[in-house]
Amino acid sequence: MSEIEIAKAPPDELFQLETDTWTEPYWNGCKDHILKLPKCGDCQHYVELGASHCRHCLSQNIEWVEHSGKGKVYSFTIVRFPVIPSLQGSVPYVPAVIELEGVDGLRLISNVIDTPLSDIDVGSEVCVHWHDRNDGVSLPRFKLIKP
Numbered sequence: 001m002s003e004i005e006i007a008k009a010p011p012d013e014l015f016q017l018e019t020d021t022w023t024e025p026y027w028n029g030c031k032d033h034i035l036k037l038p039k040c041g042d043c044q045h046y047v048e049l050g051a052s053h054c055r056h057c058l059s060q061n062i063e064w065v066e067h068s069g070k071g072k073v074y075s076f077t078i079v080r081f082p083v084i085p086s087l088q089g090s091v092p093y094v095p096a097v098i099e100l101e102g103v104d105g106l107r108l109i110s111n112v113i114d115t116p117l118s119d120i121d122v123g124s125e126v127c128v129h130w131h132d133r134n135d136g137v138s139l140p141r142f143k144l145i146k147p
């Protein structure tokens, strides 16, 4: 019988939240479990998270639009070895770049969790799941949508 390895969640210490004017609406949305993405109010392109202006038209007129949280795995890695002691018990975990449905020019760096490692692939369809930390920060993570 072969053991099925499941992608775990990395420990909270791994991610330190720093917000600024350009990311605060995003993190406030996360608190409400709503994925809010920055979009240019002038040319309607999505804006890179953290950018102060649209790289297409240089407008600073950024609007925040709600997203369904559905997307695809654009790339991923599997971390199997605990590089720091606090990671013991949290491996394997899967850092991934998520391409969100209908969104061009903005990708999220996150984790794929609660999924057999062998099921995760580039192009796998995922949807957002929220992780509420004790310090009031909520992080978007992604699980596979089973066909």
Ligand SMILES: [Zn+2]
Pocket (backbone or CB within 6 Å): 040, 041, 042, 043, 044, 045, 054, 055, 056, 057, 058, 059
């Ligand atoms: Zn623009």
Ligand SMILES: [Zn+2]
Pocket (backbone or CB within 6 Å): 040, 043, 044, 045, 054, 056, 057
């Ligand atoms: Zn544009």
